[in-house]
Amino acid sequence: MATPKPRVRVPKSASKDEVITIKTIISHNMESGQRKDKQGKIIPRKIINKFACKFNGKPLFSCDIQPAISANPYFEFNAKVAESGTFKFTWIDDDGSVYEAERSIEVK
Amino acid sequence: MKTRIIASALLCSSLTGLLSGAALADPVKDKLVIDGVEMISRAPAPEGHPFKEVLSGWLFRETETRAMEADSFQNPGMLAVEQGEQVWNTVDGTAGKSCASCHGDAAKSMKGVGASYPKWDQASKRPIDLALRINGCREKNMGAKPYKFDASDQRALVTYIKHQSLGMPVHIDLTQGDMKAWWQKGKERYYLRTGQLNLSCASCHEVNMGKHIRADHLSQGQINGFPTYRLKVGHVVSVMNRFRGCVRDTRAEIPKAFSDDLMALEVYVTWRGTGLSVETPAVRQ
Numbered sequence: 277m278a279t280p281k282p283r284v285r286v287p288k289s290a291s292k293d294e295v296i297t298i299k300t301i302i303s304h305n306m307e308s309g310q311r312k313d314k315q316g317k318i319i320p321r322k323i324i325n326k327f328a329c330k331f332n333g334k335p336l337f338s339c340d341i342q343p344a345i346s347a348n349p350y351f352e353f354n355a356k357v358a359e360s361g362t363f364k365f366t367w368i369d370d371d372g373s374v375y376e377a378e379r380s381i382e383v384k
Numbered sequence: 385m386k387t388r389i390i391a392s393a394l395l396c397s398s399l400t401g402l403l404s405g406a407a408l409a410d411p412v413k414d415k416l417v418i419d420g421v422e423m424i425s426r427a428p429a430p431e432g433h434p435f436k437e438v439l440s441g442w443l444f445r446e447t448e449t450r451a452m453e454a455d456s457f458q459n460p461g462m463l464a465v466e467q468g469e470q471v472w473n474t475v476d477g478t479a480g481k482s483c484a485s486c487h488g489d490a491a492k493s494m495k496g497v498g499a500s501y502p503k504w505d506q507a508s509k510r511p512i513d514l515a516l517r518i519n520g521c522r523e524k525n526m527g528a529k530p531y532k533f534d535a536s537d538q539r540a541l542v543t544y545i546k547h548q549s550l551g552m553p554v555h556i557d558l559t560q561g562d563m564k565a566w567w568q569k570g571k572e573r574y575y576l577r578t579g580q581l582n583l584s585c586a587s588c589h590e591v592n593m594g595k596h597i598r599a600d601h602l603s604q605g606q607i608n609g610f611p612t613y614r615l616k617v618g619h620v621v622s623v624m625n626r627f628r629g630c631v632r633d634t635r636a637e638i639p640k641a642f643s644d645d646l647m648a649l650e651v652y653v654t655w656r657g658t659g660l661s662v663e664t665p666a667v668r669q
Contacts, residue, residue: 281466285457303463305618347618348460 280304280324284365286379290357294383298329301350302367302375308343324349324375326368332361359383410594411443411603412450416663419456421551427659434590435604440660441668444594444603449615453667461543461613461665464620468544471537477528483541486525490548498546499554499662502651504561511566511651514542515622516642533641539620543611546664553659554608556651563651570652573645579636585653600669606657607650609666620665623650 285299302324309321321343328338337353355363360383367375416423425440442450452458472483472490487493502511505520512520515538519530531538558564574585588597589605596602611620624641627649631638639645 281463283457283463283466299457301457301460301463303460303467346615348463350458350460352458 280367280369280373280375282365282367282375282377284363284377284379286363286381289382289384292383293356293358295354295356296381297352297354298363299350299352300327300329300365300377301348303348304367304369306343306345306347306349310343322370324367324369326366327351328366328368329353330364330366331355331357332359333364336363357381357383411439414443414450416440416442416450416454416661418454418550418663423551423661423663424553424659425661427553430655430658433656433658434586435593438606438657438660439604440608440663441603441606442609442663442666444601445668449667449669453609453663459613459665459667460618461611461620461667464540464543464611464613464665465547467537467540468542468547471541472544477522477526479525479527481526483521490545494545494548496549496552498549498664499552500556502556502647502654504557504563506561509561510644511561511563511647513623513642513647513650514545515624518542518545534622534625536619539611539622542622543620543665546611546662549662550664551661553661554654554657555659556654558655566648566651567655569644570648570650570655573649574652578631579634581634583634585630585649604656605653606660607653608657608660609663609668611664612666612668614668616669 280303282300282302287296290296304324305322306324307319307322309318311319313319323341323343323345325341326338327341327349329336336355339351341349360381362378362380365377369375416425423440423442425442427438429435429438442453452460456462469490475482475485483490498514501517502513503517505512505516515531518538518541522528522530558567577584577587585605588602592602593604594602607623607626610623610626612626613619614621624646627646628638628641
């Protein structure tokens with residue numbers, strides 16, 4: 277599998293206390309650990325097990341992900357922004373890899 | 385005798401189920417808008433077509449699936465487009481070239497290309513689709529190995545190239561070479577019943593279009609959105625793969641990808657979707 281690649285969409289600017297929509301998606305097979313290969317051996321589980329978003333260092337959104345989530349997990353959530361700053365997104369893989377993305381927003 | 389009565393009662397109830405399902409299962413009257421551009425999801429059929437109007441498969445899908453395609457960010461098929469863009473710019477083969485070395489910016493050079501394939505290929509004296517065109521280019525101009533059927537990079541590159549024609553109406557040129565004969569051959573294949581289930585393409589996608597086959601809402605079987613992201617498999621699926629899957633489901637012997645049978649079918653089925661927008665990558669169940 278190619279290295280998972282995150283994509284994030286955050287508005288570039290917003291007015292103070294506006295509720296914005298954040299969308300994220302990451303390419304990932306999300307191998308559930310339930311499937312078998314042609315030899316009948318179980319294909320080991322390899323999923324993204326945690327997703328988190330922080331704004332200026334403060335936790336904004338996070339969730340644990342289970343094997344039933346399908347490939348290329350997509351998350352969409354809202355945030356009320358009071359100040360300019362940076363959203364930091366983190367995906368944690370079963371093998372310990374961490375995939376990251378950052379987006380800045382300007383509050384006018 | 386008793387079993388026979390039960391059997392016919394069952395048959396009756398399943399038939400009424402099918403018929404009442406039909407009334408509820410019309411394609412939606414919705415408009416598909418991707419990134420502010422309206423797609424043509426209903427078009428007047430070309431002359432000689434069995435339907436009056438050709439309909440995109442998008443109109444037959446669930447609300448959530450339709451929403452997923454309408455938002456180019458949420459559409460997981462766009463991941464294949466991004467992968468395809470990388471492949472486009474990656475040097476491969478002995479000539480030290482990438483696609484971009486000759487064709488430059490795909491947004492310009494490949495615009496409209498995806499809407500007009502399969503095309504007549506004079507060299508091989510048969511129609512070829514985008515996947516074969518790419519393979520030919522790799523061998524002749526790049527000195528690279530042709531892709532194996534359905535290699536991840538092949539799917540991604542076809543998706544990327546076809547995506548450059550997003551929104552443009554499908555139109556293939558049947559006047560070149562023997563395209564007309566291949567179209568005719570494809571038509572015969574379309575109506576040919578095969579397999580243990582004795583089904584033709586038309587059994588589902590023409591005669592019973594709009595009805596339900598178990599949980600599946602039968603569309604016209606258009607291929608304007610291929611390669612299509614299938615939620616079932618979690619990646620984009622090529623048209624040859626889909627044809628083979630469909631034939632397998634009729635429990636018939638499966639023709640090889642790019643064989644004369646399936647290439648003729650691709651020519652004919654593409655024609656059946658004339659006027660619909662290229663939706664690549666479409667999202668389907």
